[in-house]
Amino acid sequence: QKEVEQDPGPLSVPEGAIVSLNCTYSNSAFQYFMWYRQYSRKGPELLMYTYSSGNKEDGRFTAQVDKSSKYISLFIRDSQPSDSATYLCAMSLLPGGSYIPTFGRGTSLIVHP
Amino acid sequence: EAQVTQNPRYLITVTGKKLTVTCSQNMNHEYMSWYRQDPGLGLRQIYYSMNVEVTDKGDVPEGYKVSRKEKRNFPLILESPSPNQTSLYFCASSPRLGDTQYFGPGTRLTVL
Numbered sequence: 001q002k003e004v005e006q007d008p009g010p011l012s013v014p015e016g017a018i019v020s021l022n023c024t025y026s027n028s029a030f031q032y033f034m035w036y037r038q039y040s041r042k043g044p045e046l047l048m049y050t051y052s053s054g055n056k057e058d059g060r061f062t063a064q065v066d067k068s069s070k071y072i073s074l075f076i077r078d079s080q081p082s083d084s085a086t087y088l089c090a091m092s093l094l095p096g097g098s099y100i101p102t103f104g105r106g107t108s109l110i111v112h113p
Numbered sequence: 114e115a116q117v118t119q120n121p122r123y124l125i126t127v128t129g130k131k132l133t134v135t136c137s138q139n140m141n142h143e144y145m146s147w148y149r150q151d152p153g154l155g156l157r158q159i160y161y162s163m164n165v166e167v168t169d170k171g172d173v174p175e176g177y178k179v180s181r182k183e184k185r186n187f188p189l190i191l192e193s194p195s196p197n198q199t200s201l202y203f204c205a206s207s208p209r210l211g212d213t214q215y216f217g218p219g220t221r222l223t224v225l
Contacts, residue, residue: 008153034213043117043203043216044156088156100171101214105155 006104019076023089030091038086079111117217125223134189136204144207145187149200194224
């Protein structure tokens with residue numbers, strides 16, 4: 001079992017839809033959770049990060065972490081065609097353990113007009 | 114502009130011909146790393162460096178070498194490329210190990 005599982009999709013939604021992207025993980029020691037967005041032919045860019053359980057909001061994006069279920073989500077409200085990209089979750093341990101982040105395989109999102 | 118640059122962006126080569134992919138960052142970051150990205154496998158770390166002259170293996174180091182003689186540069190060396198090294202390669206840097214990473218634009222390598 002991979003440490004981080006992420007459905008590769010593709011996930012196709014109409015413009016304006018609420019999108020939910022998810023990752024599950026097996027290592028309960030993970031404490032730092034990140035979401036990267038990767039456009040075609042580009043490198044990943046950090047979208048959001050969080051250290052704790054609960055929700056973190058940034059504009060149309062909300063990152064949610066449920067450590068008890070080992071489950072993280074990224075919600076996109078009012079999705080736009082420009083949100084079409086691959087979204088990668090990543091997570092790592094905090095001081096005292098390895099810092100090297102573990103990435104999910106990425107979910108391809110297509111938002112059609 | 115703060116950035117990570119990679120060269121070349123695209124490379125087609127033949128089996129056994131040594132090649133180097135350069136990576137440079139202008140943010141004075143201590144930590145740099147190399148990843149390869151393959152369909153269905155996601156991002157896998159090849160090597161990383163915590164500072165000048167300090168490098169270590171990631172998850173898939175076989176067939177690769179790196180060096181970190183200067184803080185800003187972290188070249189990836191394929192001494193004898195093979196077709197299974199055909200992939201999309203990303204260099205990344207961060208202020209410290211564990212911080213969020215800034216990725217380069219990628220190098221698409223094809224080994225025939």
